Amino acid sequence: EYGGKIMTQFRRIGASLDYRRERFTMDEGYTRAVLRFFVHLYRKGWIYRDNRIINWCPFHRTSLSDLELVHVDATDELVTIRYPLADGSGYLDIATVRPATIPADVAVAVHPRDERYRGLIGKEVVVPLVDRRVPVIADDHVDPAFGTGALKITPGHDPVDFEIGRAHGLAEPTAIGPDGLMNDLAPSLAGLTQAEATERILTWCDDRGQLVSREPFKHAVALCERCETRIEPRISLQWWCSMEELKKPALEALRERRVRFHPESQHRFAIESLEEAPDWCISRQLWWGHQLPIWECPSGHLTVEETAPETCAVCGTEKLTRSEDVLDTWFSSALWPFATLGWPDNTDDLQAFYPGNLQTTAREIIRLWENRMIFAGLELLGEVPFSDVVIHSTVLATDGRRMSKSLGTGIDPLEVIGKHGADAVRYGLLKMSSTQDVRFSYGAVEEGRKLANKLWNVSRLILANVGDAKPDARPGEAIERWILARLEATRSEIEERFAAFDYAGVVTRLYHLTFDEFCDWYAEAIKPRLYDGDENARSTALAALECLLALLHPVMPHVTEEIWSNLPARKARLIVSPWPQADERFATDSGALERVQDAAAIFRRSGLRVSLSDDEERIFQAVVKPERTKIEAVSVEAETARLHSEITRCEKMLSNPGFVERARAEVVEAEREKLARYRRELDALAG
Numbered sequence: 001e002y003g004g005k006i007m008t009q010f011r012r013i014g015a016s017l018d019y020r021r022e023r024f025t026m027d028e029g030y031t032r033a034v035l036r037f038f039v040h041l042y043r044k045g046w047i048y049r050d051n052r053i054i055n056w057c058p059f060h061r062t063s064l065s066d067l068e069l070v071h072v073d074a075t076d077e078l079v080t081i082r083y084p085l086a087d088g089s090g091y092l093d094i095a096t097v098r099p100a101t102i103p104a105d106v107a108v109a110v111h112p113r114d115e116r117y118r119g120l121i122g123k124e125v126v127v128p129l130v131d132r133r134v135p136v137i138a139d140d141h142v143d144p145a146f147g148t149g150a151l152k153i154t155p156g157h158d159p160v161d162f163e164i165g166r167a168h169g170l171a172e173p174t175a176i177g178p179d180g181l182m183n184d185l186a187p188s189l190a191g192l193t194q195a196e197a198t199e200r201i202l203t204w205c206d207d208r209g210q211l212v213s214r215e216p217f218k219h220a221v222a223l224c225e226r227c228e229t230r231i232e233p234r235i236s237l238q239w240w241c242s243m244e245e246l247k248k249p250a251l252e253a254l255r256e257r258r259v260r261f262h263p264e265s266q267h268r269f270a271i272e273s274l275e276e277a278p279d280w281c282i283s284r285q286l287w288w289g290h291q292l293p294i295w296e297c298p299s300g301h302l303t304v305e306e307t308a309p310e311t312c313a314v315c316g317t318e319k320l321t322r323s324e325d326v327l328d329t330w331f332s333s334a335l336w337p338f339a340t341l342g343w344p345d346n347t348d349d350l351q352a353f354y355p356g357n358l359q360t361t362a363r364e365i366i367r368l369w370e371n372r373m374i375f376a377g378l379e380l381l382g383e384v385p386f387s388d389v390v391i392h393s394t395v396l397a398t399d400g401r402r403m404s405k406s407l408g409t410g411i412d413p414l415e416v417i418g419k420h421g422a423d424a425v426r427y428g429l430l431k432m433s434s435t436q437d438v439r440f441s442y443g444a445v446e447e448g449r450k451l452a453n454k455l456w457n458v459s460r461l462i463l464a465n466v467g468d469a470k471p472d473a474r475p476g477e478a479i480e481r482w483i484l485a486r487l488e489a490t491r492s493e494i495e496e497r498f499a500a501f502d503y504a505g506v507v508t509r510l511y512h513l514t515f516d517e518f519c520d521w522y523a524e525a526i527k528p529r530l531y532d533g534d535e536n537a538r539s540t541a542l543a544a545l546e547c548l549l550a551l552l553h554p555v556m557p558h559v560t561e562e563i564w565s566n567l568p569a570r571k572a573r574l575i576v577s578p579w580p581q582a583d584e585r586f587a588t589d590s591g592a593l594e595r596v597q598d599a600a601a602i603f604r605r606s607g608l609r610v611s612l613s614d615d616e617e618r619i620f621q622a623v624v625k626p627e628r629t630k631i632e633a634v635s636v637e638a639e640t641a642r643l644h645s646e647i648t649r650c651e652k653m654l655s656n657p658g659f660v661e662r663a664r665a666e667v668v669e670a671e672r673e674k675l676a677r678y679r680r681e682l683d684a685l686a687g
Helices: 002-013 028-043 099-104 159-168 194-207 248-255 264-275 329-333 348-353 363-381 413-420 422-432 442-463 478-499 503-531 535-552 557-564 594-606 614-624 636-654 657-662 665-686
Strands: 047-057 062-064 069-084 091-096 107-110 124-127 132-138 150-153 211-224 232-241 260-262 294-296 302-304 358-361 388-391
Touching: 002 413, 002 422, 028 047, 028 302, 028 329, 028 363, 047 159, 069 099, 069 124, 069 194, 091 099, 091 150, 099 194, 107 159, 150 159, 159 232, 194 211, 248 264, 248 363, 260 264, 264 363, 264 388, 329 363, 358 363, 363 388, 413 422, 413 442, 422 442, 422 503, 422 557, 442 503, 442 535, 442 557, 478 503, 478 535, 478 614, 503 535, 503 614, 535 557, 594 614, 594 636, 594 665, 636 657, 636 665
Parallel strands: 107 132, 260 388, 358 388
Antiparallel strands: 047 062, 047 232, 069 091, 069 211, 107 150, 124 132, 294 302
């Protein structure tokens, strides 16, 4: 159901995918790749089974990795309980937020340099309710500033306690079962919820004068990302993948920038997260997924094969039972760049398309997926799976909150497409794109809709007035050489911006090219020549329109393809037509309209006219239409004073090293462009 919705959204938004190649990780061929990967790692000694502390979801009854959790703030109780010294000489006060785990306490730890407790190290205390004598030990993990500075050690229910317990050789009993309820370690608590057990334990302590205090305590707790049940740290026998050797080639590739994450902050995070990656718990206790290729005989021998073995690899018995555990879904996802292409077979697709180039994703799955694809590709094929990873921004709701069905902040993309059109939505999303999280902007989408309408109308104007002309750049006037130069400059700029993954910069430049330069200046200026049947103007207009459509096509494929289909002498659909080639013939004309545009800006602002050549005046009249414009004129002196003021402001900003060095490059460049324009306008008024 969900996969179908996603594919529908892809089609509606105009994603140019090969929809015949849809693949699922549970496909037969893909499953063979997953089992091959598991067996490969197992035979290298990198997959092992061990009882270790894990994240356990009591609702789904399965282990979870740290990356499958969400953390939220919760207010619980910090309870201080008195543990009597076994020799009767006193007591230790212990602060805990989990009294229900007290029956599984096996020690009390203090910091070795904590003067308050140095004399108690080596003595024993008595655990409340269960009357168990446990040692007081010293360990550097203890934070003397938390609670009383004395920490109850419960290796079966806390990751830090587990590490302390392993270091000191402590027992690892558990008081809470896989269902999240109390087990029979303390028979009087068996079957109770943790909240019920907590109250019963605190009542027991209070009755004996051992309950010191109860106070609210705000802290972060982990929830299962699927069901939002509180995670239960729990010792469990699971399968693990050692990361020590597997991650080394991937770290080398990242440090050498054979794979580059964008922006740079995410590249640093990718390296740090892989450096710190612990061994990977790859087994899950779910009903859906790739079943582990592990068979066990009655003697406990394990046989690991891609396909079902006939006999035990150790003792030869035919009595084999396959493990019911399944693999972490990210284990199979790690193979996506090449398992989808037919690996482990050396297929034509694998030869043609591996390695790829670009991966784009959200920062939340850098550790879950991106890094794992990198080390899997290097381990199995000896090459990185892609060279660049773009971490896109998260689009938030319009009020700045995360989109959520439960909060009612979600936005259905199909509804937005239905109202504004797919091209407008594509444009809007690209306009919103950033290295920071952004709020969804209907204004950006509406801007895209207006751009599509503008393009449609100017295309109708040209196509209705070109007769039998064929596309051919034969410029006869400055305005034509200028638009061809502007098209070429835009092609060069957006290629650079695409290469830098600056999609907002791409659409901003295309907007100004289409709205301001092509429609407002070029099309308005050549209308009279089109109406008069000027063949050079008509052929040049078609050539310019072709180039404009090609530049816009990656952003707005639907409207550009529709207009393209109406062009004369069309050889192929736009989507498979060549990208415009570099054409420097008219580069020197890129600034040919500067004087006219400055004159237009001055006139529209002040009503003042400046001196222009005959050709410039014709363009000015055709575009500005001064006779139709009502503007309250100001004096030359007033406009000159205003320009002097603006020039002073710009010069002051640009002479400030703090602004030039700290402001975004595009902001600084915009100020430089303003300064140059104000100076030109001042010269024009003086002339």
